Amino acid sequence: MEAGRQGRYVTCNGAGEPYRAFVPPPLPPQPPLAFGGELIGLLEEANRLLGRLDGLATALPDPQLLLYQYVRKEAVLSSQIEGTQSSLSDLLIHEMEEVPGVPEDDVEEVSCYVRALNHGLERLNSLPLSLRLLREIHAVLLSSGRGATKQPGEFRRSQNWLGGTRPGNAEFVPPPPEQLMDCLGPFETFLHDPHTPPLIKAALAHVQFETIHPFLDGNGRLGRLLIALLLVEAKVLQYPLLYLSLHFKANRPEYYDRLGRVRTHGDWEGWLAFFLRGVIHTAREAAETAQKILALFDADRARIAQLGRLSGSALRLHEHLRLRVVSSAGVAAEKTGVNRSSTVTALNKLIELGIVRELTGYRRNRLFAYDAYLVLLSRDTEPLPP
Structure with a gap:
């Protein structure tokens, strides 16, 4: 584990047994990120392809042609990482309210994700990305479905954990609730850091949010949604056309491993390389799909x-x-x-x-x-x- 990046463990007691909870150090990482040739090259290529994708959307007579569908694709992919079995077709059918017989639980979670992202995008016009806005978005994300009883819009007041049946045998235990604001205050400050490039900020903030795990439920989906909101707020993208959850879903074991190695080894560089490769792949795929869609529209219109x-x-x-x-x-x-x-x-x-x-x-x-x-x-x- 790299000195200065390891965070610390605190010993807590719950349900009659001790457990260790992890408290991450604030961002940006110290010692600073080591930007070697590979990371610089990946960052340049990722920015180039994001610019191409954004330019393609800007050139459309109506960007809503792609935005409506791409937002829903990201919602489906992000929710699938959490285990939902809803498809894009399920979501689109669900949104046709007059149609009976659509499976509710999974598709309602995806529908909430769409509403949460749209709420966040609208609020960015009047409110900076902040803890207040994250609570608002979380309230929409868990407004119905299985998470509706998990304190929507409120930071947790009890201990949560990942893996296992209790904190004592969990794979990972986030900060205890009494130290939550000590983590979230510096996190909010980092969201406003003018010196960190937007893509790097989005990558770092995603991991930090997942590590703090500030809500009882919905942290994974909100952490992935945070990436899109940061890129739109920084005007790297005018529209959230990057469905990055495709990369996380396709490489789910590595995704979780990279998150874990940041916590256990301070390996931010390994995470950044994984993240930037995902941006490159997904931005290229999104742009190519958009071009195929536009060609299809033209051909069918002619017929x-x-x-x-x-x-x-x-x-x-x-x-x-x-x-x-x-x-x-x-x-x-x-x-x-x-x-x-x-x-x-x-x-x-x-x-x-x-x-x-x-x-x-x-x-x-x-x-x-x-x-x-x-x-x-x-x-x-x-x-x-x-």
């Missing part, structure tokens, strides 16, 4: 334009499905202003063209998906094995 008298209503329907990849006839008619009968006719024509697929097999309460678009968005969002 629809050949439909003759049906082309007008079908093009308006296509416009709607670009923003809402899963929809119903009723919602589509309401959003496009096309009457329901013409909407159904247009949907059937798009099904014939292979652009739209009916999802339910029902005669009523049917749902329709922009099929190739949903396939592109759903890449790598299959639930992890339980």
Whole structure:
């Protein structure tokens, strides 16, 4: 363990037995980060690809075309790391409130993540990233579902732990509650540090938040959400199009190992290399997916334009499905202003063209998906094995 980075263990008592809780040192790490050639190269490449991704979004006539779906993809991936079995399709169907029979527990957690991120983005317009804002976002994140009884919006007043059945046999025990604010005060100060580059700040803050574990539940999801909020606040990204949880999900054992090695060995450099490689991979993947999506839109629009008298209503329907990849006839008619009968006719024509697929097999309460678009968005969002 590198001297000066190790933090300290404090001995506590709970349920009649002693246990050791870990109290991390404040950020930034001391001794300072060793930025060798590899880390500098990774940081430069990560910043370049983030700039490319942000530029692509800025050039769009309507960035909401991708933002709506990408935020939901990140929500699904982040929640899957915590063990939910909800897919992107489940979430999009869940959001169609008139449709019965959608599994509730897992998909409600993902839906709360979407609302929490949107709340945080909106509040950044008037409030800096702070402990107050994190409590607000946490309250939204746990507003319903399984975490609703775990003190939403409140820092914990009792000991939590990771792994094991109690603190005495846990894999990791965060700071005891009476020392929580001693950790969170310097953490908030670091969030406002003007000298740490934004990507490095996001990487360091994520680990520190996970180590402090200030809430009874939802720390993992909020810690990953914190990355997006920091990058948007620093104007590295205008829109949170980086679904970095894809990297953490695909490399889940290494993700947890890297977090652990920071605590046990002070290995911030190893974590940063892992984090920056994830930014590089995910930013590249997000930009390539965006380009494929835009090419798909152009190709399908050209095909629809050949439909003759049906082309007008079908093009308006296509416009709607670009923003809402899963929809119903009723919602589509309401959003496009096309009457329901013409909407159904247009949907059937798009099904014939292979652009739209009916999802339910029902005669009523049917749902329709922009099929190739949903396939592109759903890449790598299959639930992890339980």
